Structures are given as structure tokens and as C-alpha cells.
Amino acid sequence: MLEANALSKSYNGTTALHPLDLRIEPGEIFCLLGANGAGKTTTINLFLNFIPPSSGTAKIGGLDVVQQPLESKRLLAYIPEQVMLYKNLTGIENLEYFTSLAGGRHSKAELMGFLEEAGLARTEADKRVGAYSKGMRQKVGIAIAIAKKARALLLDEPTSGLDPKASNEFSELLKKLSGSGAAILMATHDLFRAKETGTRVGIMKHGHLVARYSTSELGHADLERIYLEHMHD
Amino acid sequence: MVLRIAQKEITEMIRDGRFRAAGAIIFTLLAGALLLGWQHYREVSAQHSAAQRATREQWLGQGKKNPHSAAHYGIYAFKPKVPLTMVDRGTDPYTGVAVWLEAHKQNEFKYRPAQDATAVQRFGELTGATVLQLLVPLLIVLLAFNAFSGERELGTLRQLLSFGVSQQDLERGKALGVAAALGLLLVPAALIGVVALTAGSGQTDMIAAIPRMVWMTLGYLLYFGAFVGVSLAVSAWASSSRSSLIILLGFWMFNGLIAPRAASDIAKAVRPAPSAFQFARGIEKAMQGDGHDSASERTKRLEQGLLKKYNVDKIEALPINFMGARLQDSEDHGNEVFDQAYSRLWAVFDAQDGVHRLLSAAAPSLAVRSASMAFAGADFPQHAHFAKAAEEYRRSIQRVMNDDLMRNASNTGVYLAGGELWNKVQPFEYTAPDAGWVLSRQAPSLTILALWCAAAAMAAMWTARRVRVYLT
């Protein structure tokens, strides 16, 4: 569903991402680990076509994101570290807006359903987003993905700064989405979550994807050790 | 401490390309405007003094004619340019350049230079005054809008205050920094101005210009001070740099664009001036005929008075020329009428200027504009001063001519006078009012500017003391 073929990016001579080959199938949750500046966000921005690749292609559902930017976006949902919403609109209005941009038409009841599915309390949905906590905003982000029936999710450190309970809820939601056939690419620093939620993990360093593992092969302790080993040299 | 802060401010400003560029543009415009003003002054003042000499020669060389014909031929008075108009042309483009001094009539000045220009002129003229009143305050706003809000947003404000720097010191240092940056720009420009002034004008003009220049400079410094104070106060008070910038741009716009126009309209609504038609018609009605009309009652009264005085029974027997007496009588009457009409009109203009001054409590730009053009010698009161002098001169010519008629012309034959009489009329010498005269009129403007400056400084200190380190 998500596919990178020799995808690379460099800015004026510095390479942010060395040619990357990656396939993420429906139902998979691929967690990108690595230090700040390792190229995780660059990878996600390339999939989003927010930055043009220097070489190679990024495809979503077989659609080249550069050639077919709008079509490819119909398939995906994006949840950044901070889901920034229009603070003067309520949660449900934000959801309605973004889903309607994706071409969806939903009744209020359906929209409320999506928010509830994402774990947002009914009473909160009609409040203005300005008063939302970070976790609540992430839930709206998930609701957008649900409403859109996104086949691919791009998540950029979505759980950093969330309290453990909110973080746990978020992981559960991701598992549910992945269970319904979404392919998920998540950049994260949270090794524990990566092991818990992810089906696969990849470790990035200086723009290279230096290692990839299936989480079922690894224990918690293993992952941390491997990660630190990679970071050392 | 304050100096150290100011030093850091200046270093930052100088390293910021945007301010370098803005400074360079403003300096170029200012220097260019001053040089153009200098050239304009030299040209126009040369023309005017040449014309004033020429009109005098024409007067002297008019040959033999009746003194009243000479009075009708008249002479022109050309308004001289004063040196500081190279900085501020004031209302000069909108007042006429010359007035014809002839018998019977106080004429209006004619040929407003603005009439000989395209509509582009109405966007404003590029003069030193435009740059100083409009562009320099904008630069101040850009230099100071984020003085506090920017440091807060960067988080450096917390650090500074944690080092035990007092807010007031910070405020003083910032004010000093902005002032120093402005100094870097304005001192060289002022030097150019002084050099141009010295090169462009004679010694007497130059000496007369010095106190005017000092007062004008004071006015501008107070104005800039007000802008620095307001900018720092808003920067400390506003919730973000963005809102600080927007508020300050609004303040600038209000000062530069809205206030002058609104003040004009309010002044006109409070004290409307008559139309040119009403004004002329009023004079015409008051005059009720002129010196050529022997049927008028005034003439009869004069005739009877004179016959009685010299104890004769007919005009021909009078020891003086009756025509001359009648003309002077008519002049005297006309003078009263003109004095009344013009003093009423000028009182209206004066009252309108008073409204502007009152409103400058809301916008310092009004006060600095008024002070600047006054000390430059290009405001309406100084135009009126010249107009009065020219009118006095006209009246003196009429008196000399009519006296000669009375004394020398016979009541029967033809009388012609010559060069000797024309020479009795002294050449027209005009001395512009000195700085004290202007100061007595501009004291309110300068006071308002001083109040603005003081209030802005206090506001800046006050808000600085209460500056919020964190926004919640």
C-alpha cells in the first residue's frame, strides 16, 4: 500500500534521505525509529508530497504521489505530532471540514459516530478545538482517518507528549485501523509503543534505514539494546 | 547596563539585512530630497530676485505719464523663497507666487505652482519633510515593534530578567538603541542639509535660518521620541509581535494618512471659509463704486469738505488737485474694506489652523507638520505676513502717487510726472519674520509634541514594568 522505490532527498548537497526501498502492506504497522534528524519526518513528508523527492518514487496504493498528488491523498490520512485544527471551530466542525475536503458527505450522526469511535466523548465534540488537550486533538485526527476510510496512515511522532493512558488508547485505535486493513507508517521515539503496536520496526540513522525487524521476533529488551547499538557507532 | 543593552540592540539591527535595506532606502530618499530641495530653492529664489529687480526697473523706466496711470501700471511683488524651504516646502505649492500691486485693489496672489503639475503631485511631494514625517516614523515602528514581544517569543526575556536586569533598564536600553540607529541615519543626513544650506544661501539668510533650524530639529526630535515611546509601550503591552506590529502600523497610518485629512474636514466644518465668489462679492458690495465714479456720495462729501476747508466755491479754485484727493479718498475707503475682508478671511484660516492644533493632541503628526512648515517659513501665516507687507507697499505707492497729484497737478490741464516721482517710491524690501515670531505661534505645537513625547516615554516605562514574561 505504501511503497518507496530508491526514494531519496537532499537539500543543497546534504542528503537527508539516502535511497530508501520500503513496502508496507495493508494491515501492517511500520514503526520508524531513530534520532532527531535521522530522516524519519523527511520520509513521511515525501509520501505526503510536501517536499519533492530528489530521486526515486513514493507510491500510495500504486499511485505515484508526485504524478497523482490529489488522487494519492484520497487514500491517506496524516497525523502529525500535533494535530493542528482550526481553533475557532468545534471538533465536529473540523472533522466535517476535513472529510468534506476528501469528498465525503456525512450526516452529523455519522460524524459523531466517527468521533466516538476515535474515543472522543460526545460532550467534547461540540466544544471549540481551542480548549482541547493534545490527546483530544489526536483523536480528531484519528476520526478523520476513520471517516475518510484511509487505506494508508502517515504518523509523525503522534504519541510524544501524550500521557500513558492517552498513549495506550491511541495505540489501540491504531491497531483497530490496521485490523481493518490500513497500512500504517509511524515515526516514533517510543520504543515500547513501537514494540507493542508495530508489526515491523525500522531504525534510521543519518538518512539511511539501517535495520528492519519484525516485532514478533523481538523482546522489549532486545529492541532497546539493538537501537542503542545502532546509535553508538 | 543600559549602554550594554543599547549596544546589543544596535548590533542586532545592523546585522539585520532588512533594516540595513530600509535604512539605506530612507537615507537615499532623504539625501535625494534635500538635494532636490536645495536645487529648487536656488532656482526659484534666483528667479524671484531677478524678477523683483526687473519689475523695479520697469517701474522706474515707465517714462512720462500721469501718476495715476503709473499707479495702474503698478508693480509686482514676488514672494521670496527662504532657505529652509529646501527641507519643507509646506503650503508654498498651493499659494500663489506673485501679486500685482495696482491702484484701487488688493489683488489675490496668482499662479499656484501646484496648478502647473500633474495629478501625481497629489500623492505628496518628495521633500525632506515627507521623509521625516512619514518614512522615519515607519522605520521606528519596524525597529521597535518587537522590542519586548520578540524577546518574549524567543524566550530571551525570561533569561534577561533572571539575570537581574530591571525592566526599566531594558526599556531605556532599547530606546537608546533605536535612537542610536536613527542617529546613524539622520546625523549624516542633517549634515548634508547643513552643508546644502550653507552653500545655497547668503550669509544673512543663513544666520536667520539657524534658530529656525534649531527649533525645527527640536520639533522632529520630540516627534521621533513620541514614536519610539509609543512603539516600545505597544511592544511591551501587546500579546504578540504580530499584534504589536498591526497596532503600530495602524497608529502610523492614522498619523500619516487619516488624521491630516480628517483634521482638514473637521476644521472646515467648524469654521467654513467663504467661496471665492462670496469673498469677491462681499468686497465689491462694500466698495460701492470706485474712484472713477464721480457720482458717488463719497465724492460729494469729499468735494464739500474740501471746498469748505479751503473756503472756495468750486473745484477749479482748490489749491490742490481734486482728482488726487478723490483717488486717495477712494484708496482709504478701499483699504478699510480690504482690511476687513482679508482679516476676516485670515481669521477663518487661523481658526482652522487652531482646530488642527487641537486635534494634534490625538495625532502628533499634525503638530510636527505645522511646526516644520512654520519654521521652514512655508506656512500660511508667513504667506499672509508677506501679503500684508506687499499690501502695505501697494498702499505706500498709492499715497506717493496721489500726494503728487494733489500737490502738483492742476485742476484743469493735463499733468505728467516722470522718473523723479517713480524714484520717490522706495524699492520693495521684505524681511521675513524671525524665529521668535514663528515660535510665538508654534509654541502650542511644540508643547503638544513635548507632551506626546513625555507621555509616550512614561507609557513605555509603565508597560515595561508590567511586561508579562509568560503569556497564559
Add this chain to the structure above:
Amino acid sequence: MIRTLMRYDWRNLSADRAPLAVAVVLGVAIAYGAFNGSEWIRFQNRAISEALAEEGERFDRIRNEIPKIESGEKTVSPFADPRQPQSFGRNMGTRYAVMPPAPLGALAIGQSDLYPYYFRVSTNSRETFLNNDEVENPVHLLTGRFDLAFVLLYLYPLVILAFSYNLVSSEKESGTLALTLSQPVSLRRLVMAKVLLRAAFVAALAVLLSAAGVIIGGTNLAAEGAWSRLLVWAAVTAMYGAFWFALAIAVNALGRGSATNAMTLAGAWLLFVIVIPSVLNVAIKALYPVPSRVELIQAIRVAGDESTRQGSKLLARYLEDHPELAPPSKGPGGPPDFGTLLVAVNEATERKVQPVLAEFDAQLANQQSMVDRLRYLSPAIVAQSAFNDLAGSSAHRYKHFLAGVDEYHRQWRGFFVPRILRKEKLNASDLARLPAFTFREEPTADVTGRAGVAFVGLLVAVVLAGIPAVMALRRYPVAG
């Protein structure tokens, strides 16, 4: 899609109360501007009607007087005798040539406060009656008026910029841009929607309020060409607004922050509305300096002196050129009278001064044509020239009026000079045969044509700002 984007953008905007505040400010400014303009029109109309009333009274008096003088019931000195053609034509019977305010005059005061709008035409040379300046505190002339054109030229761009300086940058700063663009929406479409919404809001405001201003201003819409002028006015207003929107998009497309955008756009406003016009003004005056009026005064005086000295010689030459005007009997007659001489002296003086005046006209024409060429440097100048033209407060209409006045001056002299030379007294029936001045409005097509050129100029400016803006948007750095 665009409609969805616009609808939600509106919700965001309106939550700020900013549009309401701006609508109120702009509305007040426009209403005030229109009111001011209409006051000026009322002022002019009052002065005109007072002048015409004065003329009417004067003629009534003369009409009464002539039979009395003819019958010997009343005696007057030759100077005060209305039957004397030189007295009548020079002073007593002079008539007003009036240029009434144009249909849309209340919208832009323009140059109309600098130019006279009525003259009392006499047989004297035109320079004697052409200085009929309106009485006004010169500070007010210097400041300029708060009219609708001022609001549209200066404040309307600021309103547009206030609405659009952070068109994209604010969404980027608040983080919503990434989320929006992760939907199947292109940045260009998003910007388009935002601009359309703001443009619709601002333009609707400007057009509706201008229309309200036209009504407040008491504009006579039944006047010929009023509607087409109004239409072009609205088109120019819209295109001028479009330029500022295009500029705001271009600056946003550079991808800087809102604060930088605000400063850049404020700088652009300053450049186009203040700096370029004032520099252009200086450049024009330096390149095509108008000769000094001081020297003109001297030239007229020298020519006049010379002509006076040669008085009788000139008269003889004049009569040789115009034998038909020679007095009927060339008998003894005596020396020519004052009136007769004056005709010849004036004619000679004017002939001598003509080249100097022509130089003024030529330099002013040069200045104007330079403005016409270089005004495209600033859309504000282009819009100003169009507004002045459409409101009839431009130099064009004044020149048109002056041409009419010159023609009328010729007719007036044509009526009186033969009578002066033939020493023919006027009678009551002559009063009805006096030439009368009627102002013919410039053809609407000429006016709208000139404004149309300005419109096209603005259109080009929009395209010039818009194309790079759209190109740059394609490379807009959404991330990083």
C-alpha cells in the same frame, strides 16, 4: 470543493470578528468620503448659482438702464455707460463660463479643488480672468481630501492586505496547512478559495458601499454616461483590488512567516502608494520643468509695455489687417480712443506672449504624457488617473473646459471688437444677441476609453504579479 473551502474559511474568519470590524471601518470611511465629495459638489453648485444669479441681476439692471439713458432720463459717465461696447465687453456685461461638476464628481475631488470651475469672460486677454482660484486654506489643499477615491486608493489596499497577508503563512504557522494538504486538495485551490472568499467580501463591501456613497453623494444617475462611467469605476476598483490580492499571494508564496509577510506587504504598499508617485513627481518635474510663472509675468509685462508704447502704430497695422473693422468715416476723428487702442494693444501683446504660453502648454503636455507612460510603475497612479477621469476632476476635463472658454472668448471678442472699433453703441436688442457659453461634457466614450486603458494597465499588473505568485505556490515549502 472550492465552496467547502470558502465556507469553512468564512467560519474561521468570522469567528475573529475581524471582518465585521473591517466592514464597519471601511463602511464608515467610504460613507464619510462620499459625504465629503458631495459637500464639495454642493459648494461648487452654490458658488455657480450665486454667480449666475449675480449675472442675472446685473443684466436686469442694465436692461432697465439702457432705455433710461437713451431717453436722456439718466446721465452717466462714459465709463459707466453700458451702451459703450468697451465698458460692456470688458466689465459691466461680462458673462460667466461655467463648468458644472460632472455626474460622478462627488466620487473623486481629484484636481478639481485646484482648478477654477467658472470664469468671468471679458474682452481683455485671457490671462486677466483665468486666475479665478477658489478660496481655500492652503494647508487643506496640501493635505488632500478625504473622498471616496482616497479611501479606495489608500485604505482599500490596506484592508485587502490585512485580510490576506497571512493567507497561507497563518495556516502554516498554526499547523493546519499540513493537515489540509494531506487531504486531496492542492495548495493552489486552497489559496484560490481563500482569495475568492476575501475578494468577494472586500469587493462586495467596496462596490456596495461605493454605490451607497453614490446615492449619499446625490449623484444624478440619469445624466448622460453616468451609468457607463460608474460601471468602469467599479471595474477599475475591482482590478485595483485584484492587484493587491495578487501581490499578497505572491508574498505568501515565498513561504516566509506572517510577520515578514506583513512587513514586506506594508513596504510594497509604501512603495506603490507613496514612494513611487513622489519620486515620479520629482522626476517629471526635473525632466520637463515648466517655465517659471514669474518669468511669464515678466514676459507679459514687457510685451504689454512695448505694445502700449507702439499703441497707435499697432492700431494702424491692425486696421490694415482687418479693414472691415475700420470705423465707418475715416474723417478727422481725432486720436483713437482708449477702447480702440486697447483692442490693438491686447492683440499685439497676446501675439508676443503666445510662444511663452505655448511653452507652458507643451511642457505640461510632456509631463502628462510622461505620467501616462510611467504611471504603470504604480497601480495606485493608474487607478488615480482613472478615478479622476471618471469623476471629471482630471486635467483632461479642465483642458476641455479651457478650450471651450477660449472659443467663447473668441466669440465674445468677435461680438464686441467690431463695435468698439466702429464706435457703435449697444442697444437693448443687442443684449439678446450676446454669445452665451454652454459647457459640453467630454464625450463619454473618450472618458471611458481613457479609463479603459487604465483598466487594461491594471489587468496587466495583476497578471504580472499573479503569474509568479502561482508559479511560486507550486514550490511552496509545506514542510520544513
